[in-house]
Amino acid sequence: MSRGRWALVPALCVALAAGCTSSDPAPVPSTTKATTPSPTPTPTPTAANEVQDLSNAELGIEFEDVPSLTGAEAEVYNLLSTYQTEYWRTMTTNSVSPTFSVISSGDVQATMKGIVKTNKDGNITLGGVFSTTISDLAVDGDKATAAICDDYARMTVKDPNGTYTPEQVGYGVPRHKDVTVTRGTSGTTGTSWTVQTVKVEGSC
Amino acid sequence: MLRAALAVVIGVAGVLVAVPAQADGTPPVVGGEGSATPDTSGGAISVKVTTSGTTNGGSSFSTTTTGPKLQAPCWFERGMSGYEYYEFYKPGGPGRGADTIEDWVYGGGLHDKFEDYKDIKDGYWYETSCTAEANASGYGTQFYLDNPAIWVGPQDPAPVTQVDVDPTDLRDIALDYMQLPVGTMHWNPQLRGSGATIVGEDTWIWVDDAPTTAMVRAEVPGTWARIDATLTGLTVSSDGANEDAQCGGTGTAWVSGAQKTCSIQFSRSTAGQHVKQGQKLPTWTVDAQSQWAATWTSSENANPEALTVEPPDPTTAEIPVMEVQALSTS
Numbered sequence: 001m002s003r004g005r006w007a008l009v010p011a012l013c014v015a016l017a018a019g020c021t022s023s024d025p026a027p028v029p030s031t032t033k034a035t036t037p038s039p040t041p042t043p044t045p046t047a048a049n050e051v052q053d054l055s056n057a058e059l060g061i062e063f064e065d066v067p068s069l070t071g072a073e074a075e076v077y078n079l080l081s082t083y084q085t086e087y088w089r090t091m092t093t094n095s096v097s098p099t100f101s102v103i104s105s106g107d108v109q110a111t112m113k114g115i116v117k118t119n120k121d122g123n124i125t126l127g128g129v130f131s132t133t134i135s136d137l138a139v140d141g142d143k144a145t146a147a148i149c150d151d152y153a154r155m156t157v158k159d160p161n162g163t164y165t166p167e168q169v170g171y172g173v174p175r176h177k178d179v180t181v182t183r184g185t186s187g188t189t190g191t192s193w194t195v196q197t198v199k200v201e202g203s204c
Numbered sequence: 205m206l207r208a209a210l211a212v213v214i215g216v217a218g219v220l221v222a223v224p225a226q227a228d229g230t231p232p233v234v235g236g237e238g239s240a241t242p243d244t245s246g247g248a249i250s251v252k253v254t255t256s257g258t259t260n261g262g263s264s265f266s267t268t269t270t271g272p273k274l275q276a277p278c279w280f281e282r283g284m285s286g287y288e289y290y291e292f293y294k295p296g297g298p299g300r301g302a303d304t305i306e307d308w309v310y311g312g313g314l315h316d317k318f319e320d321y322k323d324i325k326d327g328y329w330y331e332t333s334c335t336a337e338a339n340a341s342g343y344g345t346q347f348y349l350d351n352p353a354i355w356v357g358p359q360d361p362a363p364v365t366q367v368d369v370d371p372t373d374l375r376d377i378a379l380d381y382m383q384l385p386v387g388t389m390h391w392n393p394q395l396r397g398s399g400a401t402i403v404g405e406d407t408w409i410w411v412d413d414a415p416t417t418a419m420v421r422a423e424v425p426g427t428w429a430r431i432d433a434t435l436t437g438l439t440v441s442s443d444g445a446n447e448d449a450q451c452g453g454t455g456t457a458w459v460s461g462a463q464k465t466c467s468i469q470f471s472r473s474t475a476g477q478h479v480k481q482g483q484k485l486p487t488w489t490v491d492a493q494s495q496w497a498a499t500w501t502s503s504e505n506a507n508p509e510a511l512t513v514e515p516p517d518p519t520t521a522e523i524p525v526m527e528v529q530a531l532s533t534s
Binding site: 050052054059075078079081082085087089091097098099101102103105106107108109110111113114115116117118119122124126150152157159161162163164168169170171175177182184193194196197198199200201 | 225226227228229231232233234235236237238239240241242243244246247278279281283284288289292293298299301302303304305308313331332333334335336338339340342344345
């Protein structure tokens with residue numbers, strides 16, 4: 001067996017991203033047709049500290065009230081929106097997204113495994129649209145908290161016996177959850193924030 | 205009864221489309237955050253407890269039991285196949301696009317040489333997973349740094365989860381889960397028919413198939429604790445006797461001419477006692493409690509250390525006791 005390695009690469013300056021000067025030459029595209037599979041393109045850093053709206057019509061997730069944040073709050077928001085995206089992907093594919101091993105604790109991963117097990121055991125298929133709002137972000141050093149409101153009103157539910165409304169399966173009322181996040185030095189993600197705990201309590 | 209018929213509707217393009225009908229039975233339990241039981245089986249390690257020994261009859265015994273589950277703070281969890289991982293994280297794949305993930309990819313987060321395994325569907329990536337507590341303490345961070353993802357091909361053994369456990373905890377588990385045979389108590393005299401013994405007379409006690417040596421081992425991968433014990437004697441007691449009997453061994457079976465090594469004297473008959481369930485006559489309960497001398501060793505200390513052990517369950521018998529009237533003649 002071989003072992004994966006964590007490797008850091010030096011920062012690249014591409015195009016006119018923040019911190020680059022306009023005198024930097026643009027990369028020259030290759031005109032030679034490749035006869036062998038192209039190597040994986042070198043990834044580039046994202047625009048730093050800006051909120052990203054991950055609403056995805058194909059996946060069926062909508063982020064509501066996306067705020068304008070910067071700095072650590074933007075990093076935490078982006079982590080949580082990634083978390084929500086992968087949560088919905090897990091729910092609709094009955095397969096734990098591998099991204100959870102990158103962005104969350106083992107406890108959260110265990111929760112996702114439990115969700116998949118429950119739905120697979122019941123031959124349940126979920127789909128439709130998942131609407132979510134991330135709010136009340138608070139960052140204190142290497143710790144952060146947030147509140148998330150999950151609305152399953154447009155979720156579709158199906159099992160071998162037929163279809164059900166969200167109300168019939170107990171998902172008719174939006175669900176509130178509190179999230180704790182910590183920042184470590186592992187480099188687990190580029191920003192090293194990790195979702196530690198998710199507690200669903202009450203409605204919103 | 206649920207209706208299994210499909211509802212036929214007209215689709216947008218005017219095509220007849222069959223869709224599942226609204227179910228009218230009990231709705232299923234849908235797994236979601238807050239409504240599914242977390243599955244930590246990947247990090248749970250069962251303690252294996254093995255008990256063995258010999259009896260006074262010369263036979264041996266051995267049992268293996270599953271002890272409690274210990275939760276490892278961190279472990280390796282099987283992830284996607286080589287093919288699945290590549291398809292998910294390749295440029296433009298469903299796992300890409302979020303800034304959080306792109307930053308991670310930029311920082312070298314993707315598994316080393318993952319492209320080499322892109323066509324393999326029966327080999328898997330094993331990735332570290334830690335509890336929230338482990339992450340909060342920093343242990344998870346260090347575990348991740350020390351244990352990058354491992355590629356396990358179709359013929360390779362999966363990594364074994366290890367858990368740091370104090371051998372004294374395993375020793376205590378060994379004691380809790382120890383299973384020793386109890387043996388069978390015999391006595392003499394026994395009046396023909398009733399099996400009763402006699403008030404005021406020495407009643408020989410002995411136990412057949414009693415364990416005289418025992419070894420108990422509790423282990424998880426990488427760590428074990430073992431107890432070695434030898435029987436030192438029996439304490440025989442009963443509410444019908446004024447004094448307990450301390451016996452040096454398991455007693456000696458009565459045969460004509462044998463030496464008595466364990467006996468008890470009943471001071472009261474069982475007349476007037478109620479008949480216990482399963483008995484035909486009133487009886488006194490007699491307990492033969494074994495005592496043991498024990499030491500223990502572990503994967504961290506091969507030098508035997510004395511160990512005080514609580515005695516296991518006693519060997520028990522229900523013995524009727526009668527008074528025999530002496531005849532006097534003149």
